[in-house]
Amino acid sequence: MTVEKIFLAGGRVRPLWRFFLSVPLVIMALYGAGWAAAFIAGPEDMAGWGRAVWSALLTLPALLAIFKLLTATLDRKPLGSVGLAFCGRWHLELVMGAGIGSLMILSVAGAEWVSGVAQFSWSAASPDQFLGWGGATLVLLFVAATNEELMFRGYPFQRLMESIGAPGAVGVLSALFGLAHLSNPSHTWVSTLNTMLVGVPLAVTYLRTRSLWMPVGIHFAWNFLQGFGLGLPVSGFRAPFSALRAQVSGPNLLTGGNYGPEGGVLTTLVVVAATGFLWRAQSIHISEEMRALVFGPERPQANLPETAIRLNFSSEPVVDPPHPK
DSSP states (O other): OOHHHHHEETTEEOHHHHHHHHHHHHHHHHHHHHHHHHHHHOTTOOSSHHHHHHHHHHHHHHHHHHHHHHIIIIIOSOGGGGTTOSOTTHHHHHHHHHHHHHHHHHHHHHHHHHTTSEEEEEOOOOHHHHHHHHHHHHHHHHHHHHHHHHHHTSHHHHHHHHHHOHHHHHHHHHHHHHHTTTTSTTOOHHHHHHHHHHHHHHHHHHHHHSOSHHHHHHHHHHHHIIIIISOOOBTTBOOSOOSEEEEEOSOHHHHOGGGOGGGSHHHHHHHHHHHHHHHHOTTOOOOHHHHHHHHOTTSGGGGSOGGGEEOOSSSSOEEOOOOOO
C-alpha cells in the first residue's frame, strides 16, 4: 500500500486522519478559550464563575470555526452537517431532549426523596436573585452542554464513526467523555463509569436524528434542573444559587455524595432505562432536511420516507425495501 492510499481515499483525506486532526484542534480551542477567559475575568474572580462563563462563551465560536474549516476543506460539506443546523425538526428535537433530560434527573431525585436520602426545601431569595442567577446559569449550562456535545458527539465522533463504525466510535468517545471529568472534584469510579455510560444514550439520539439538538437538550436540562432547580452538585460543582436546597444523606454509592447524582447507582439505572427508550422510540428519527444535509441530496437514501430507513450502527442508514401498498 502506497503512502497516498494510507492517507487518501477517493481523493480525500481518510476519515480516521480527519478524526486525529480534529482532536488536537479541539484541545487547542479549549486551552485558548480557558486562557482568554482567565485574562478577561481577572485574578479577583476567586470563585471562578466569571472564568467559567467566559470560557464556555469563547469555546463555542472556537469549536464552530474549527469544524467549519474542517467540513469545508476536508469533507466538502456545510457546517450544519455536524449537527447544529437550524432546519428540519431542530426545535422539536431540542424541546424533546429537554423533556427527556428533565424526566431523567427528576426520576433520580424523586427516588432519592422517596427513599429518604434527600430532602428538598425552598431557598430564601428575592425575585431579582432568582431571575438573575437563573438566567446566568441557564446561559452557562446551555452553552457548556452545546460545547461538550460538539466535542464528543460532533465532528470527531462522526469522523471516527466513518472509520471504525458506530459501536467503536460510541465506545471510544464515551470513554473519553468520562475520563475528561476525572479532574472534577469529588469524582469516584462510579461517577466516571456513569459519565461514560451516559455518553451512550446521547450518542444514540445523534445516530437516530443525525442532529445534536436532542443530545444538547438532554444534557442541558439534566444539568440545569440538577444544579439550579434542585440544588444538587453537578459533576462535583455547586451552583452559587438554586431554587431549591438539597440535603442529601445516605451512602455515596447511592447518592453520589459531593459529586452529585452522577456518582450514584440510581443514575446508572435511569441512564440504562433511558437508553432503551431512546433506542426504540418511534418519535425519534432523522428529518428529511438533515438526511439530505448529512448524506447529500444525490444519495437515494435522501429521498426515501422515514419508514423505509431503520437505525443501523454504521456511517449511513441501511435502506429496507419499501413495503408494497
